[in-house]
Amino acid sequence: MMPTLGRSPFPLAIITDFGxxxxxxxxxxxxxxxxxxxxxxxxxxxxxxxxxxxxxAIALRESWRYFPQRTVFxxxxxxxxxxxxxxxxxxxxxxxxxxxxxxxxLWLAANQAAIKRIVKLTSPGHRLTNVSATFHGRDIFAPxxxxxxxxxxxxxxxxxxxxxSVAQLDLPVPVDSAIALRGEIIYVDGFGNLVSNxxxxxxxxxxxxxxxxxxxxxxxxxxxxxxxxxxxxxxxxAPLATFGSFGLLEVALRDGNAAAHFGAGPGTSVSxxxxxxxx
Amino acid sequence: MMPTLGRSPFPLAIITDFGxxxxxxxxxxxxxxxxxxxxxxxxxxxxxxxxxxxxxAIALRESWRYFPQRTVFxxxxxxxxxxxxxxxxxxxxxxxxxxxxxxxxLWLAANQAAIKRIVKLTSPGHRLTNVSATFHGRDIFAPxxxxxxxxxxxxxxxxxxxxxSVAQLDLPVPVDSAIALRGEIIYVDGFGNLVSNxxxxxxxxxxxxxxxxxxxxxxxxxxxxxxxxxxxxxxxxAPLATFGSFGLLEVALRDGNAAAHFGAGPGTSVSxxxxxxxx
Amino acid sequence: MMPTLGRSPFPLAIITDFGxxxxxxxxxxxxxxxxxxxxxxxxxxxxxxxxxxxxxAIALRESWRYFPQRTVFxxxxxxxxxxxxxxxxxxxxxxxxxxxxxxxxLWLAANQAAIKRIVKLTSPGHRLTNVSATFHGRDIFAPxxxxxxxxxxxxxxxxxxxxxSVAQLDLPVPVDSAIALRGEIIYVDGFGNLVSNxxxxxxxxxxxxxxxxxxxxxxxxxxxxxxxxxxxxxxxxAPLATFGSFGLLEVALRDGNAAAHFGAGPGTSVSxxxxxxxx
Numbered sequence: 001m002m003p004t005l006g007r008s009p010f011p012l013a014i015i016t017d018f019g020x021x022x023x024x025x026x027x028x029x030x031x032x033x034x035x036x037x038x039x040x041x042x043x044x045x046x047x048x049x050x051x052x053x054x055x056x057a058i059a060l061r062e063s064w065r066y067f068p069q070r071t072v073f074x075x076x077x078x079x080x081x082x083x084x085x086x087x088x089x090x091x092x093x094x095x096x097x098x099x100x101x102x103x104x105x106l107w108l109a110a111n112q113a114a115i116k117r118i119v120k121l122t123s124p125g126h127r128l129t130n131v132s133a134t135f136h137g138r139d140i141f142a143p144x145x146x147x148x149x150x151x152x153x154x155x156x157x158x159x160x161x162x163x164x165s166v167a168q169l170d171l172p173v174p175v176d177s178a179i180a181l182r183g184e185i186i187y188v189d190g191f192g193n194l195v196s197n198x199x200x201x202x203x204x205x206x207x208x209x210x211x212x213x214x215x216x217x218x219x220x221x222x223x224x225x226x227x228x229x230x231x232x233x234x235x236x237x238a239p240l241a242t243f244g245s246f247g248l249l250e251v252a253l254r255d256g257n258a259a260a261h262f263g264a265g266p267g268t269s270v271s272x273x274x275x276x277x278x279x
Numbered sequence: 280m281m282p283t284l285g286r287s288p289f290p291l292a293i294i295t296d297f298g299x300x301x302x303x304x305x306x307x308x309x310x311x312x313x314x315x316x317x318x319x320x321x322x323x324x325x326x327x328x329x330x331x332x333x334x335x336a337i338a339l340r341e342s343w344r345y346f347p348q349r350t351v352f353x354x355x356x357x358x359x360x361x362x363x364x365x366x367x368x369x370x371x372x373x374x375x376x377x378x379x380x381x382x383x384x385l386w387l388a389a390n391q392a393a394i395k396r397i398v399k400l401t402s403p404g405h406r407l408t409n410v411s412a413t414f415h416g417r418d419i420f421a422p423x424x425x426x427x428x429x430x431x432x433x434x435x436x437x438x439x440x441x442x443x444s445v446a447q448l449d450l451p452v453p454v455d456s457a458i459a460l461r462g463e464i465i466y467v468d469g470f471g472n473l474v475s476n477x478x479x480x481x482x483x484x485x486x487x488x489x490x491x492x493x494x495x496x497x498x499x500x501x502x503x504x505x506x507x508x509x510x511x512x513x514x515x516x517a518p519l520a521t522f523g524s525f526g527l528l529e530v531a532l533r534d535g536n537a538a539a540h541f542g543a544g545p546g547t548s549v550s551x552x553x554x555x556x557x558x
Numbered sequence: 559m560m561p562t563l564g565r566s567p568f569p570l571a572i573i574t575d576f577g578x579x580x581x582x583x584x585x586x587x588x589x590x591x592x593x594x595x596x597x598x599x600x601x602x603x604x605x606x607x608x609x610x611x612x613x614x615a616i617a618l619r620e621s622w623r624y625f626p627q628r629t630v631f632x633x634x635x636x637x638x639x640x641x642x643x644x645x646x647x648x649x650x651x652x653x654x655x656x657x658x659x660x661x662x663x664l665w666l667a668a669n670q671a672a673i674k675r676i677v678k679l680t681s682p683g684h685r686l687t688n689v690s691a692t693f694h695g696r697d698i699f700a701p702x703x704x705x706x707x708x709x710x711x712x713x714x715x716x717x718x719x720x721x722x723s724v725a726q727l728d729l730p731v732p733v734d735s736a737i738a739l740r741g742e743i744i745y746v747d748g749f750g751n752l753v754s755n756x757x758x759x760x761x762x763x764x765x766x767x768x769x770x771x772x773x774x775x776x777x778x779x780x781x782x783x784x785x786x787x788x789x790x791x792x793x794x795x796a797p798l799a800t801f802g803s804f805g806l807l808e809v810a811l812r813d814g815n816a817a818a819h820f821g822a823g824p825g826t827s828v829s830x831x832x833x834x835x836x837x
Contacts, residue, residue: 013309022617023573023618025601026571028624030624030626030629031624044305066306066313082791132801230412233362289591292587299578324579343588345585345586470577521691524696534637
């Protein structure tokens with residue numbers, strides 16, 4: 001049904017903060033097409049807020065596992081381009097490969113996929129001949145990703161690095177006080193949905209102590225917001241809390257923009273608490 | 280000249296209102312690549328105004344016929360995600376297949392292509408194992424589209440639905456009074472061009488009654504705007520009316536943005552009338 | 559390692575000012591997929607500022623050379639659509655082919671690639687049957703690019719044009735006064751970096767006359783900005799000048815937006831001068 005004829009069936013997926021105005025993504029793809037002309041290129045997004053390593057890391061963590069096993073991910077959010085931060089590639093037990101700057105961008109996804117090996121991209125034969133000081137996406141990362149896709153072993157790209165020596169990125173952990181779970185907003189999506197760092201399992205543990213009460217959520221010190229199954233369970237234009245596609249507690253506005261409504265963004269405090277069940 | 284070697288030569292085309300900031304489109308493409316790794320993915324657009332079913336329906340209607348015959352269209356503008364609205368797939372006499380929510384989004388295109396069969400997407404084997412309440416694009420629609428592309432018969436995806444039972448979407452029809460055609464703006468494009476619901480054939484019928492007069496257009500109760508062959512026939516920065524790429528009467532501003540100039544958008548009234556021909 | 563099996567290994571790359579809101583790019587790709595279903599489509603960008611021929615020309619010049627040798631480039635920034643400006647295709651000695659309007663858009667890239675032959679796209683068999691007056695991207699340029707990609711000889715698309723008869727586009731040249739190089743901003747990227755028309759070689763010639771002085775840059779009549787190797791060499795939030803990925807002198811703000819900071823854009827004056835070396 002699916003004739004692959006020896007063609008490698010996995011994609012080379014790209015995520016950056018380069019935006020959609022310039023030719024920067026196009027130049028990277030030209031470099032990849034020159035080295036690996038048969039690589040199916042998939043854009044995850046190029047709309048990561050400029051230089052936001054944490055937003056890029058979350059977006060990569062939330063997408064990598066939906067891709068075929070041996071997918072190569074090229075990720076570039078790189079405020080430190082041209083400084084001492086290393087360019088790296090990571091091989092994982094899950095099969096996914098990640099290429100990008102050593103600034104924490106790859107950390108959340110690579111950790112989920114279980115890091116097997118990390119190398120520093122130093123091989124002169126696997127980058128462009130002239131490396132600019134400002135565009136390693138084109139000159140170093142794109143060639144490395146294309147060679148990996150083609151089958152070049154990761155060890156050919158440069159020397160191994162210890163996992164403890166690369167930049168880590170850890171999201172804030174919610175705090176379980178006796179009476180509430182206190183967390184914060186870690187991601188705001190394009191619809192204005194406010195995604196917190198509170199996952200379903202943590203909520204279930206918390207809730208098990210309050211069997212006869214219902215759960216509500218507060219943004220900052222605002223009014224209680226009901227925890228519902230999905231957006232459509234709320235009345236039109238009303239706020240609601242739900243477990244969204246990240247598997248995390250998020251606050252949304254039915255048919256509206258919660259970020260604008262609440263004046264909230266990354267770092268805004270969110271708490272979940274139990275209240276007497278409504279009649 | 281075109282070596283296809285048994286590879287299916289038609290694309291899987293995607294249109295959503297997910298925007299370009301998040302990884303949502305990327306996650307959908309990862310799902311598709313996992314099921315149908317050889318499907319050539321084409322983005323129609325992901326910039327449909329958030330939750331605007333009508334804008335999505337028009338954009339799909341205006342693009343489907345330019346694609347190869349058996350193209351699978353995956354369309355997601357889905358304000359009712361998680362509610363009772365069904366996920367559906369449509370097979371058409373023209374060959375095109377459409378996958379998306381049953382909220383009218385697919386209606387204009389599928390009708391043009393002549394609906395042959397509609398199914399409700401219920402098959403557990405043709406969706407992700409865990410279906411979230413908020414992202415059916417990734418969990419239900421993308422897998423269904425990928426299986427259709429691979430050759431899975433539409434009947435395997437779920438039970439048939441009657442065409443009368445699905446949500447329809449009908450555009451407003453222009454009214455021919457004795458002295459004018461009265462319509463409205465139904466689409467505003469990124470250049471600010473104002474596309475009306477008045478088609479060329481309706482205008483020709485109307486005009487045949489006014490042989491010795493020229494045709495002009497009004498936005499709301501504004502000044503008369505000349506009907507010209509193309510943008511370039513108007514003086515710089517002047518407004519003009521023309522039949523644009525939709526085959527519909529549109530009002531544009533030469534080298535400018537008509538929507539901003541006229542303060543007009545979807546629903547704004549437009550009328551076409553005959554006036555004494557200029558000398 | 560890379561099984562191509564007779565499949566043409568070069569892409570069809572697209573650059574437009576159509577933006578990401580409408581289906582226009584999608585309709586073009588549908589047309590291409592109908593004629594050349596195996597063409598790997600690569601988006602360079604569709605975010606060229608609306609109707610800015612010069613920004614499109616620069617973006618095309620800065621990307622074409624990173625693509626495989628025989629890539630077909632489809633470029634559409636076309637304020638004169640529907641007027642007398644011709645649709646053209648250009649074959650170059652470097653192998654790249656360019657398709658687009660004859661308004662200067664292709665000039666910088668085609669010239670770098672060394673123009674071999676130019677034709678006017680007049681062949682009725684290599685365009686859509688019904689050509690609209692407003693969307694030649696879909697109706698004329700996309701089919702021509704797809705046929706070129708498939709192997710149709712350029713001479714089949716229409717009659718040859720003399721290189722002197724097509725629209726040229728020349729960027730302003732920096733002026734070397736005795737004491738300074740005076741240039742201007744020609745491109746502002748999505749990060750707000752200000753790219754000038756002053757290239758590295760011109761700066762090196764100028765600098766050779768001032769061996770014992772250091773080089774600084776001014777935007778308009780502002781304060782001196784240091785010329786550094788890369789963004790990361792400047793203190794946080796400080797302005798700097800560097801040779802960026804275009805190979806041109808650019809002014810940036812470390813971790814910030816220089817265009818907003820300086821109130822500068824295309825046409826803003828930039829000068830480079832020598833000052834006594836700092837201790």
